[in-house]
Amino acid sequence: xxxxxxxxxxxxxxxxxxxxxxxxxxxxxxxKKPRLxxxxxxxxxxxxxLWHHQTRQALRRVLAGEPAGRLPPLDVSAGTPFQRRVxxxxxxxxxxxxxxxxxxxxxxxxxxxxxxxxxxxxxxxxPLLVPCHRVVPCAGGLGGFSGPLAWKKxxxxxxxxx
DNA sequence: CCCTAGCGGTGCT
DNA sequence: AGCACCGCTAGGG
Numbered sequence: 001x002x003x004x005x006x007x008x009x010x011x012x013x014x015x016x017x018x019x020x021x022x023x024x025x026x027x028x029x030x031x032k033k034p035r036l037x038x039x040x041x042x043x044x045x046x047x048x049x050l051w052h053h054q055t056r057q058a059l060r061r062v063l064a065g066e067p068a069g070r071l072p073p074l075d076v077s078a079g080t081p082f083q084r085r086v087x088x089x090x091x092x093x094x095x096x097x098x099x100x101x102x103x104x105x106x107x108x109x110x111x112x113x114x115x116x117x118x119x120x121x122x123x124x125x126x127p128l129l130v131p132c133h134r135v136v137p138c139a140g141g142l143g144g145f146s147g148p149l150a151w152k153k154x155x156x157x158x159x160x161x162x
Numbered sequence: 163c164c165c166t167a168g169c170g171g172t173g174c175t
Numbered sequence: 176a177g178c179a180c181c182g183c184t185a186g187g188g
Contacts, residue, residue, distance in 0.1 A: 080171075080172075082170090082171060082172090083171085083172095105170095110170075112168085112169055112170070113169075113170050113171075114169080114170090115168095115169060115170065115171085116169080116170045116171040116172085117170095117171095119170085119171055119172065120171075120172095123171095123172085
């Protein structure tokens, strides 16, 4: 239930999904799982154009290793309460920094839920702009990724992440 | 390095 | 209600 708009960049064609409430999804180029085609209620055209402009600019900046800047409204209504709490914390991780799954869990006052945090990161429908790539295992290494793992590595290198 | 046990959210049945 | 699946972690070889 959204309208799907492509974003063509040198890295490939990303697909942005918009509901009447905002950006609700971002697909990687050549994403394996095609979401449902656009149907259902759509945002009015003027705001869609504004939102999409903001999405494209933010995406370009993140892909350059810079802070995303202004984002369109994000529609995370498809997420569970726990997932939304995790995603909110992801948005607080500055460019160039990382957090561990356990750190996120501790901030949420559920210190034993590190694994569940990993699940929630994997369910993030808006990668790059909701920076799930900045979450890593406390033992070191990259951890997992829902998109291509090479992207996680590349993004962290771009941001000179510690 | 490996293995194992414990963990909590989620989705399926 | 049960159960298997995980982007995890801590502890022990």
